[in-house]
Amino acid sequence: MNAARTTCPYCGVGCGVVAQRDERGVVTVRGDERHPANFGRLCVKGAALGETTGLAGRLLYPEVEGERVSWGRALDEAGGRLRAIIDQHGPQAVAFYASGQLLTEDYYAANKLMKGFIGAANIDTNSRLCMSSAVVGYKRAFGADAVPCSYEDVEQTDLLILVGANAAWAHPVLYQRIAAAKQAHPEMKIVVIDPRRTATCDIADKHLAIKPGSDAGLFVGLLALMDEQACDFDGASDAFAVAREWSLERVADFCGVTADDVARFYDDFLSAPRVMTLYTMGINQSSSGSDKCNAIINLHLASGKIGRPGCGPFSLTGQPNAMGGREVGGLANQLACHMNFEPADIARLGRFWGSERIAHTPGLMAVELFDAIGRGEVKAVWVMGTNPAVSLPDSDRVRAALAACPLVIVSEVAAQTDTGCFAHIRFPALAWGEKNGTVTNSERRISRQRPFLDAPGDARADWWIVAQMAQRLGFSEAFGWAHPHEVFCEHAALSGLENDGARAFDISGLAGLSRAEYDALEPVQWPINAANPQGAARLLTQRRGWRKEGKLQMVAVTPQLPQAQVNAQYPLLLNTGRIRDQWHTMTRTGEVPRLMQHIPQPQLDVHPDDAARYGLFPQALARVSSPLGWMVAKVNVTAAQRPGALFAPMHWNDRFARQGRVNALVAPVVDPHSGQPESKQTAVRVEAWRAAWQGEIFSREAVALSPETIWWRQAAGAFHHVLFATDGPAQTWVAQLCRAQGWQLQYAQGKGFYHLLAWREGELQLAFFGANSAPNVQREAVLAAFTQPPTTEQERHALLGGKAPGEQEEAGRTICSCFGVGENRIRAAIIEGCASAAALGEKLRCGTNCGSCVPELKALLAEAAHETRSGERVPLKLL
Structure with missing residues (x-):
């Protein structure tokens, strides 16, 4: 089969991928050397994409109330129930919740149906959780959600600042590009601003380990040292007036670092001819995230380090198409193509779509949307390609809301997700490798996702599902597309309608693409129009934006600490985020064995002082609690943490762990401007969690564990592998289970340990390794025994000890x-x-x-x- 040039479905770097399926069905991938986002490089998640394309665990057929049905029945049922709710309670009783995993064409269709024809703006997206504060910052400063920079700028700057961004793990290919630029130009300075010493600090000249959530103080203090008289921007006088109140000493105290360190950072910024600031969740996920973004943008405006090579404020997008969703109006407080809820925009959209039902007011943003579901005000929600039962703060309350909602529709790839458990109707969607459409990365670059696999079962494209639903609701004429090319061209035409430079987003130059030209579309940065037929690498080159008369704006920022504050009962601040080899809620990466090896279970990073204070030991277990919930994680004692601060990953969920959901602890506190949750700071307490038994179970079939057992599932190919910890009689339970099956047992026990192998007709059925503390098991050797059983007594005894035969060395983590x-x-x-x-x-x-x-x-x-x-x-x- 011919190779397909497509785009990675993970982070916002937007790497090009060349994928191919051979005659045996094996999918291989490599980086696309021609794609300007990565030039052939892939991270470990991207390199493992071929291992995620199997059909195990896929949702392949529509379901109504758990019963497999035809597409016709599923759509009729969903449309009928939606229509009944709208007729009885009005359009505001319906909501969509979409995802940065959707393609732009899918997003456009969903937004058009909700805001244009159902007539309410209650469509929001998981991009609310990662990028909405950055959107507010750009719109307030420039008048548009327009990232002004390109990746090539990281190679042309003199000072690169990474703040709240562990790019080495969250955007690894871009990080490697930065590392290469540093190696080629050692004089380039790199400063990392982060409470944690992350892997990104490896290439840094300076790491400022500021107090959690104190970023704005650092930037506001720097503004005070700049020349106010040179700033011809709206709001400049107010911004400088606030900044003058922040002396060097006040900044140092507020940020928890030395005045000398602050002064050196300020000198670096002021003296560097070109400066770039890269920022992401550590800035955005805050109760004052929008102001932090504007504090950064203020510095670039006031210093003139913007709109030219090597300069600018660059928000790194979290998801592969979070920006594409912003372009089509996927956020509840915007309309399509960067239009707003203003009379002229509403009228323009109504004329283009041929609808008199255009929503006139913003809709419910993610956290308030699920609150409204919980109160019974929203009675139907359609969740598309995301997992809010895991990813939203106070996730137990989100689950209660979904459980009580009269109609939950879920469009998904995976057959089992935490959110899918609440669905009344489930639609099988296409996965990466099957999808056909476009995505937009962090630098405004539109790239194609091209299919190289056939659609399995009854899975269908999300835009098609939306269009079919629209037809059931009576809007057939406006949703009569036959191919994603038609959706894209409609979107492109709308972007240029009555624009003339008034809106930053304009891809009208692509509106006339033929099907063949769409299929062959090369990566290109918007705007793409008559003025920029080949796209544009940078914006703001003339220091003009999209506010009134093109003036840019500085925003007065008063630094605020997080709303979460420690106290005697909850004395520590918990930070949450990504780890290197996992993605979102693990529906894709969690099923790849090699991606589960680096950090195989939830891990709690703790400073040595805190570990000693709370009796925590490396590799032992800890219970972390907030007023809302608790989780159990393995302890990692590291001086990379600030004292008083913890870190835990956000990926684990009920399919991969019991009590592993970190968002069950996070309060639903949001930024008042963006609605983005404060996921980076939660007041918690921690204590050692000592279980009587810890161990591992390997089996051919999944085994049901007792309710009091804490467990973590590991990907193991065709077999099952679970780590566990319990106070129950684990050795009695497993022996009874195996005897009930009639299996032959081989076991060893002693003080504080119990190992068991269960056999049937010479084949290994189950292996159990339990001890008072986590036993040392060579997992590859145990899994190999299921397909190649040991043949000698010596080999069986080695296996009973959890080891490979002979002196084979354990590889370690x-x-x-x-x-x-x-x-x-x-x-x-x-x-x-x-x-x-x-x-x-x-x-x-x-x-x-x-x-x-x-x-x-x-x-x-x-x-x-x-x-x-x-x-x-x-x-x-x-x-």
């Missing part, structure tokens, strides 16, 4: 997921003389593909050097 290189192999190579990350790469290949593990390689090298300098030249312990 996976550091390099690209090539499956474990920590112990790396430590051994260091002992044998590898003294650099490059040398380790040459010997083991680790760090030579996506580069995401290079900071960890350097950390292991530094640890080895420290142990050598300590005086006793003893071999490093292989863990």
Whole structure:
């Protein structure tokens, strides 16, 4: 089969991918050398895309109340129920909740149906959780949601600031581009501003470990040192008036760093001819996130470091098409193509769509939308390609709202998700590799997602499902598309309607594409119109925006600390975020065994001082609690954390863990301007969680664990693998289970441990390893025994001990997921003389593909050097 040039479905970097399926059905992927976002490089998640394309776990057929039905019946049922609710309670009783995983064509169709024909603006998106504060910041400053920069700017700057952005893990391909630029131009300075010392700090000249949520103080204080007289911007005098109240000493105290460190950062910014500031969730996910964004933009406006190469405020998008969703009006407080709820825009949209039902007022934003569902005001919600039962704050309350909602429709790829459990009607959607459409990345670059796999079962494109639903609701004429090309061209035409530069987003130059031209569309940055037929790399080059008379605006920002504040009962601040090898709620990455090896279960990062204070030990378990909920995670003691601050990943959910949902702890506090939740700061307490038994279960079939057992599921191909911790009699339970099946048992037990193997006709059925603390099990050896059973008594005894036969060394925790290189192999190579990350790469290949593990390689090298300098030249312990 011919290779397809498509686009990665993960983060907002928007990497080009070349994908191909061979005659055996095996999908291979590589980076697209021609795509300007990545030039052939892929991160470990992108490189593993071929391993996510199987049909195991897919939703393949429509369902009504759990029963498989035809498309006709499912659509008739959904349309009839929606129409009944609208007729009885009005359009405001209906809502859509969409996703940055949708293609632009899907998003456009959903927004058109909701705002244009149902007549309410209650369509919001999970982009509300990651990018809406950045949107507010840009719109207030420029008059448009317009990112002014390009990736090429990171290679042309003198000072690169990364704030609230662990790009090494969350945007790894862009990070590698930055690292390469630093290597090529060592004089370029990089400053990382983050309460945590993350992997991104590996290439930094300076790390400012500020107090959580204090970013705005740092930026407002810097503004006071700039020349107010040179600022011909609306709002400049007010912004400077506030800034003058923030002395160097006040900033240092507010941010929890030294005045010398603040002064050096200020000197770096003021003296650098070109400055870029890259920011993402650490800025946006705040009760004052919009103001933080404007505090950053103010600096670039006041210094003139904007609209030219190597300069500008650059918000890194979290999802592959969060920007595409913003373009089509996917947020509840905007209309299509960057239009607003203003009479002229409403009238223009009505003329174009041929509708008199255009929504006249903004709709409910994500958190308030699910609150309204919980109160019974919204009686029907259609969730498309996202998992709000996991990703929204106070997720237990979201679940209660969904459980009580009269009509929940879910369009999904996965057969089992936390949100799908509440669905009355489920629609099977196309997945990556089957979809056909466009996405827009962080630098405004529109790229094609092209299909290379056939649609499985009855799965259909999201835009098609929306159009079919519109027809059931009586709007056939406006939704008569036969191909995504037609949807895209309609969207492009709307972007240029009566525009003439009044709106930043304009791709009218693509409105006349033929089907063949659409299929062949190369990546291009908007605007794409008569003035910019080939697109535009940068905006604001003439220092004119899209507000009245083109004037730009500075916003007066009074720095605020997080609403979450510690107290005697909840003395620590919990930060949440992504880890390197997982994506969102793991419906795709969680099923890939090698992506579960780096951090295989929820992990709580704790500073050594806090670990000692609260009796926490490395690799032990901890219970973290807030007033709203609790979770259990494995302890990682690290000086990368500030004292008093914790970090836990946001990915785990009820399909992969019991009590692993971090958003069950997070309060639904939002920014008043953007509606974005304050997911980065939650007041919590922590305590050691000591279970009588910990262990691992491997089995051919899934086993049901007791309700009091805490467990974490691991991807294991065709088999099942669960880690567990419990106070119950685990050894009695597993023995009874196996005897009830009539299996032959082989077991070993002693003080504080119990191991069991269950056999049937010479085939391994189940392996159980339990102990008072987590046992050391060679997982690959155990899983191999299910397909290649041990043949000698010696091999069986080794397996009973959780080991491979002979002296085979345990690989240890996976550091390099690209090539499956474990920590112990790396430590051994260091002992044998590898003294650099490059040398380790040459010997083991680790760090030579996506580069995401290079900071960890350097950390292991530094640890080895420290142990050598300590005086006793003893071999490093292989863990």
